[in-house]
Amino acid sequence: MASCSLNVHVVIFSLCEDTLRVLLAPEEQTLWQLPGQPLQQSETLESCALRAFQEQTSRREVYLEQLYTYSNLLHHTQKQLVSVVYFALIPANARREPSAELRWFSVNQLPSLKDNHFEIIAYALRRLRYKLEYSAVGFELLPEEFTLSELQHTYEVILGEKLDKRNFRRRILQAGIIEETKHRRTKGEGRPARLYRYRPDAVAEVKARRLFP
Amino acid sequence: MASCSLNVHVVIFSLCEDTLRVLLAPEEQTLWQLPGQPLQQSETLESCALRAFQEQTSRREVYLEQLYTYSNLLHHTQKQLVSVVYFALIPANARREPSAELRWFSVNQLPSLKDNHFEIIAYALRRLRYKLEYSAVGFELLPEEFTLSELQHTYEVILGEKLDKRNFRRRILQAGIIEETKHRRTKGEGRPARLYRYRPDAVAEVKARRLFP
DNA sequence: AGAATAGTGTCTCTCAGACATTATTTG
């Protein structure tokens, strides 16, 4: 194929101040876009996606997952636009001040976006919510050690609903994917909370209920 | 990016003679590959995928879903190979004799495959099995009207396990995604079976059980 | 002592899973 520009974009989620946020780059005037770049000849799609937000995190390990590949026909220029989109999760503590002109936007208050980037973010959010229900992806937004209240709060922010504390604890514990540490965290107020950590040997994906059959 | 060849491949599943099969094209000697072709400038990814098996089916509507996008660095040629893979389902009755040199292979007895096509098929199969459990994708392999035994058999072949007849019927019926027709089918032997049809207004995706609520 | 947050147990109701017999047709 003659002229195909292949770009890789990343939807980067993080939790700031009780809202789920997405990192966006300015496009022009009041128009924003997802961070992204053209695929280089010497890299895989994944390493290109990694590069796209490397400066945004101090973590070696980052949750990164391929989301979807979009194609757009730009009729006026007769150009074919192909974009491979990833989504990534960054814990608040591993985040740096956004470099350049990048800014964190709440998923509930997005600015005007380039191309179909709004649709892409909506899809990424749906996928994140969906994954939360059958895998252990929620930990990726938290520091290595966390309290159960923090974990529950993360779930609540992403799902956009309140959860029952006792049911949450019961299930997350008997799922066997986190383990106690010897540490506690105190906010200076109230009873200090026990810290937990994700069990690296845990089976993160759990079988979903079978609907059919 | 300078030289990127962007191909679209399709994993086409169908049910023949009690086995789940994949349509493959000969590559060279004893090596086979997934049907595919380079993306044209004037088409979207999806229409390119559709084109890749249009001659394989007489159906207007075909179940087609994007699977994953793979990138391969071919070190010796310094070329970048990007392949967007779709998977498709064709009902046995809508299938034609494979054109050209294409052949249907049982997923349990695949030949030697080009590049990472074995991995791709394995992933497509995993996805198909997974989808079967929370969506109504099984109908896409059957004619418009089908008996419950045929439907159950489809599930059994794909999942590779026997299912309980009563539980299967109970759940598939109370899920409300199929409806009775007035027709019956008889094989000439045994009691004729009632024919059902997929309800086009049905909500095919059902909520999965929440693991971590 | 009061404020703040952490931590804990029970009951009910739904639904998945196991299981065997009767009904209808054809030759």
Next chain:
DNA sequence: CAAATAATGTCTGAGAGACACTATTCT
């Protein structure tokens, strides 16, 4: 009437969901 396939109902156990009080720390 024999053979073949279709169709149907019940019981049990696991777990999701609703719900309120006690425990620990700090000031």
